[in-house]
Amino acid sequence: xxxxxxxxxxxxxxxxxxxxxxxxxxxxxxxxCDPLFIKRAAGASLFDVDGNEFLDFVGSWGPMIMGHAHPAxxxxxxxxxxxxxxxxxxxPAEIDLASLVVEAVSSIEKxxxxxxxxxxxxxxxxxxxxxxxxxTVVKFDGCYHGHADSFLVxxxxxxxxxxxxxxxxxxxxxxxNTVSIPxxxxxxxxxxxxxxxxxxxxxxxxxxxxxxGCVLPAPDFLSTLRALTRxxxxxxxxxxxxxxxxxxxxxxxxxxxxxxxxxxxxxxxGGGLPVGAYGGKAEIMDCIAPDGPVYQAGTLSxxxxxxxxxxxxxxxxxxQDFYNELDRKSAWLAGRLQDIAERVxxxxxxxxxxxxxxxxxxxxxxxDFTSAIKSNTDLYGRHYRQMLSxxxxxxxxxxxxxxISAAHTIDDLEKTAEMxxxxxxxxxxx
Ligand SMILES: *Cc1c(COP(=O)(O)O)cnc(C)c1O
Numbered sequence: 001x002x003x004x005x006x007x008x009x010x011x012x013x014x015x016x017x018x019x020x021x022x023x024x025x026x027x028x029x030x031x032x033c034d035p036l037f038i039k040r041a042a043g044a045s046l047f048d049v050d051g052n053e054f055l056d057f058v059g060s061w062g063p064m065i066m067g068h069a070h071p072a073x074x075x076x077x078x079x080x081x082x083x084x085x086x087x088x089x090x091x092p093a094e095i096d097l098a099s100l101v102v103e104a105v106s107s108i109e110k111x112x113x114x115x116x117x118x119x120x121x122x123x124x125x126x127x128x129x130x131x132x133x134x135x136t137v138v139k140f141d142g143c144y145h146g147h148a149d150s151f152l153v154x155x156x157x158x159x160x161x162x163x164x165x166x167x168x169x170x171x172x173x174x175x176x177n178t179v180s181i182p183x184x185x186x187x188x189x190x191x192x193x194x195x196x197x198x199x200x201x202x203x204x205x206x207x208x209x210x211x212x213g214c215v216l217p218a219p220d221f222l223s224t225l226r227a228l229t230r231x232x233x234x235x236x237x238x239x240x241x242x243x244x245x246x247x248x249x250x251x252x253x254x255x256x257x258x259x260x261x262x263x264x265x266x267x268x269x270g271g272g273l274p275v276g277a278y279g280g281k282a283e284i285m286d287c288i289a290p291d292g293p294v295y296q297a298g299t300l301s302x303x304x305x306x307x308x309x310x311x312x313x314x315x316x317x318x319x320q321d322f323y324n325e326l327d328r329k330s331a332w333l334a335g336r337l338q339d340i341a342e343r344v345x346x347x348x349x350x351x352x353x354x355x356x357x358x359x360x361x362x363x364x365x366x367x368d369f370t371s372a373i374k375s376n377t378d379l380y381g382r383h384y385r386q387m388l389s390x391x392x393x394x395x396x397x398x399x400x401x402x403x404i405s406a407a408h409t410i411d412d413l414e415k416t417a418e419m420x421x422x423x424x425x426x427x428x429x430x
Contacts, residue, residue: 067407111279117266118146142212142369156211271309
């Protein structure tokens, strides 16, 4: 595989951008190679600047559920752009996308658009604190909720990948108001939430974790969390930035039948443009300015191009049987990979929820952060490089998910399975 042009671009990028990248995991450090510079993408394929083509399982980290450059989404963006790109005043498209979100997600009565998932979670927590008058945020080890100060405690995604415990630059005073506890541990959950001295404003959770790799909620985890927070007057926030419009049209909360007070969205709802949103019960949402005292604002919030892309994306997802079909394809791939691993004698764990999947290089079940980090990241790195050399573009970290899109065909997945078999055998040779 020729990577000369990417290599020289990376050198140039490093001179003007820290680490050469605008988001850390993109630098590919944990898998032992340099990043490829992408020129364009279409459907399930990515094309780099050296002319290599890859079958893409990153999907821009989640938004690309329809595949890249879907004609209906591109058309909507181009049409919107003709009429101007930002006005800083209300537009009809904001009502349309808000209405689609309110109809889709049963716990959301009102929704506010922002520009990223980070802004959504940060604003939802501020709102929960303003609403309850309490200070503490409870999160779970290995969950990632964007890069706002209060979440950088035992966080997932790039924070695990780079092996940093928290982050310098986040004052002790802020971290003191965040409590991070193990995912899926009901005893610790109950003890923590019942500790009145903590003055807990909210619990924020990824209902299916995607940022320590894919980790499913244990059977009673979400319902217990809901029951306890309800009794204790704690605001329950589902961070559905990945799972929203991914696991079903109504998100993880529809799949698991658990209704949070607030929901954070992002990724898919922007159709590939920068968008985030937070929404929930009107009683809580009405505490936001200008109706209420909790301040939150944004120059480009509700941006007309982003709204147009989001509306086009959600309409595509309304197609009959869309999620069943995506689930069937994803289950087929997971089954093939499981068979291959058993046949070649490599012990791995395949965790999957709908079109989110992680292959962990470990022999023990992965149910939380502690079990996730037992994975052999050196093996993952070798597997990643081998797959890349054969045209399969996986996430450059063990602690991320593979995103399967509507654009992946069964042939694409079969090719992926064949390459995986080749890669597994090669891993066992040494
Ligand atoms: C990606 C992600 C975020 C942050 O979204 P950005 O748009 O990257 O700021 C928050 N929560 C979860 C669960 C995510 O996966």
